[in-house]
Amino acid sequence: MGNWLSGTPSEYGSSPQRGGPSLTANSNNQGNYSGNTNSNNSNYNNTININHSDTSPSRKHTEILQCLYTSSYESHRDRVPEPVEGTCTWVTEHQKYLDWSAKKTSGLLWLSADPGCGKSVIASFLVTHLKNQRNAIVCYFFFKDDSNEQKSATFALCAILHQLFSQRTHLCKYAEEAFKTKGAKFTEEVGTLWDILVKVVAQGGCGDVVCVVDALDECEQETLTPLIRHVTRLPGPQTSDTPLKFLVTSRPYHNIERDLGTPPTTIWLKGEDAVxxxxxxxxxxxxxxxxxxxxxxxxxxxxxxxxxxxxxxxxxxxxxxxxxxxxxxxxxxxxxxxxxxxxxxxPRDLAELYTKILDKSKYPDKARRILNIVVAAVRPLTLREMKIAFGIRREGGSIKDLGDLPSGFEKTVRNLCGLFVRVIDSKIYLVHQTAREFLIRGSLPGQGNWQYTLCPKDSNFIMADISISYLSQEEFESAPLETDAYGQVSGEAVDHFVQKYGFLDYAAQHWPDHFRDSHDHGMKLFEITQQICETGSKRLLTWLQVYWFNNRWFNPFPKDWTHMMIASMLGQGTVVERLLQEGGDINTQSDIYGSALNIAAMWNDEGMAKRLLEGNAKAYVDGEELDISHVKTPHGLKSLVQN
Known part of the structure; x- marks a missing residue:
């Protein structure tokens, strides 16, 4: 028995990852996830059926493109202001740029500059310039740490491949093997995506490919390190004949200079010296x-x-x-x-200027609430979402009480926060990355009433409170998300519901993130969290359906999960401990997914599985309790049991 939690490796994949259940390349499997023989699996069908053996090349390519479209990279570039006529051209006239451009083989150009010196505007300008001047495919990505889909190198590489494949559809064939063996999860691995990119350019006959990547310093460290490692090896022996060029921008931070500027093959254009x-x-x-x-x-x-x-x-x-x-x-x-x-x-000092802008607010408490929301939000909120988040409170009321988005709400935000925030395409952003750095508390004391006054833990608590309060509204109990006869929800139903309830999409998907990042503060919300996690309640089924659907989990939807199971899936250890203190049954079984311990193992959460084992949790296979001490555990959980 190779997999102790619920079945064979072919059902779940060889290495489930935290954040979601293991998916298979052939997603029409409907096996019993707990091993229970008395469940009625015919009541569940998947919303998407991917069967590679029966799929035509064009169908495969469509599916690959859909998998790679993990971020709205076009709109991310649209956030960048248009350059003023005559600006940015100094870069294209600089000898370092000319040296990089003249190279017939792969190469890396790193443009560094201090904060506020227009790196993103230059990067956007260069995308247009390169498309107009070079006989090459030009791809781009703009990192920003105010949005989850702009923080990761996997999203950057997915965007680059999506642009490549959109222009040369036949190149999708180079991703087929990874898609066949890993399904949609191939988009989550920097190494896999990089290998596809290099193979496409080296073997695909697509000509020169130029990738412009802005703001490396805003990429999360976990994926930044392997990305830099791959990019700096571009001129190596194995890629010397590959017509792949990278142009990247960043602040001249020490860690990036150490990794990016050290290789002798890197061409470094120092904007900080171009006074x-x-x-x-x-x-x-x-x-x-x-x-x-x-x-x-x-x-x-x-x-x-x-x-x-x-x-x-x-x-x-x-x-x-x-x-x-x-x-x-x-x-x-x-x-x-x-x-x-x-x-x-x-004030010439940017921090003093920010302080002066915010000090003009007539309602500083309201301004601070908006700034806490903007700083903590996993992605930029729309004006409609901000109106709801700004107005909702835990003490009750109705979604109807929040009203529709008034035409003047954008002006309200501007009046409260001044030029510290920007509204672009009805989404709210801080004016610049330096504004975020100005607000968030660090090790140094701030000056005035605003600098370094926002604590990420407190900001996330505010967002957790807002999200959970929204999901606990009576409307979601009396008018839940409709499902079909098999308990499944369609994409059309989800779209209709999130349009009707303006904050549902955000709250359902991200309240667990904010609850986690509130740390010990989050447990102040335990009682209201119980309302949205009550087994069988319409509130639970509504938000969990949206959460499940948007995470692209094609495994059958669980209608019978307990709060203990949900906390196990979400990695909420303090909630599990509280539920145990209150007498929660740790070994209740879901028809399809088994116990909380089965679920923790399926989500590959070693810490949660260990915590549950210490509470005498049990796992089940084929409806029978599993003697864990005699079973080999899957990769990642070996420390939990004896082999």
Whole structure:
């Protein structure tokens, strides 16, 4: 018996990963996940049936493309402002860029620059420039640490492959083997994705491929390290004839310089040394900004005095200029006296300028709530989602009480937070990465009322409270998400429901993340969490259906899970301990998935499995209790039992 939790390795894959049950390449398996022989599996069918042996090449390629579309990479680039006419061209004229561009083989160009110096604008400019100037396929990805789908190197490589395959569909064949053996999980491995990329470019006959990757410093460390390792080996013997080039940007951080700048084959263009070029671009931005102000205030040629004031204070920082120009646009009467006062008294230090912007808020407590929400959010919230999150409270009420999104809510957010936040395509962002760094508490004391005042643990608690409070609303008990006769939910039903209930999609998917990242604070929400995890309740079935569906888990949906099982799946150890203290039955069995211990093992959570074992939890196979001490455990759980 190779797999102690519930069946054969062919049913679950060889190495289940935390965050979801093991999926198979052939996802039409409907085996009994607990081994119980008395369950009625005919009541469950999967929403997606992938059977590679019966799939045509075009169908396979469609499925591969769908798997690779893990992030909205086009809209991520759209967040970046358009460059002012005449700016950014210094990069394409720089000798380091010319050396990289002239290489006939693979190569890496690293453009470093300090915060606020326009790296993302340059990266976006270069995407367009390369597409216009080179006979090559140009792919891109923009990292941002305010969105989960912009933090990981796996998402970056998926986006690059998706762009490649979208332009040359026949290249999908190079991903078929990984897709056949690993299913959709091939998109979760940096090494697998990199190997596909190199093979495609080396063997696919697609010509030169150029990848522009912005803000490496905002990539999570876990996947950044292997990505840099692969990229810096590009000019090696095995890839010397591969026409694959990378152009990456980042801040000149020590850890990135150590790994990226050390190899002699890396061409390093130091933007921090290009003082004259960046200063000239800043002057162009000021000129355009002054022209815009003159047009806005109907004073053509009348604001030249501001140009000199801004030029003397800009200190080569595009961000500073952008913020001050925004303050001038939003000024009260536009008088010369007011303009002069704003431009001459604006702090040159960015932290002081941020403080001044936020200190103007008439309702600092409301502004702080919005900033806590923006900082903690797993992805940028829409205005509609922010309206709900901002207004909901734990003490009760109804979703109807929150009302529809008023037309002036964007203005409300701007009035509360000023230029510290931006709204792009109806989504709310902090104005810049430095704004996030300004707010979040670190080891150093902050200055004023805002700097370093937000604690991630507290911000996540606020978001956990908001999300769980929303899911506990009466509407989800009285009007639950509809399922078919087999207990399954369709994509259309999910789409309809999340459109109707504006915060359901976010709350259902991400309340566990915020609960976890609240650490010990999260247990203050234990009682209200019980409401949304009560076995058989419509609230539970609604959010869990949305959670299950959006995580692309094609395994049968569990209608009979207990709070103990859910906490085991989510890795909520403190909740499991509390439930045990209150007399919760640790060995209740789900018809399909077995006990909480079966579930912890299926999700490959070694810590949770160990905790449950210490509480005398039992696992079951074929409906019979398993003597764990005599069974070989799967990879990752060997320390839990004796072989």
């Amino acid at each position: 004259n070029a960046i200063t000239a671009d800043v002057m162009r931005v000021i000129d355009e900004g002054i022209e815009g102000l003159e047009s806005c205030w109907e004073r053509p040629g009348g604001l030249g005095y501001l140009r000199k004031l801004l030029q003397s204070s800009a200190d080569r920082t595009f961000l500073w200029v952008s913020l001050v120009l925004g303050i001038l646009r939003d000024s009260g009467d536009g008088s010369p006296e007011e303009f002069t006062n704003i431009a001459s008294t604006a």
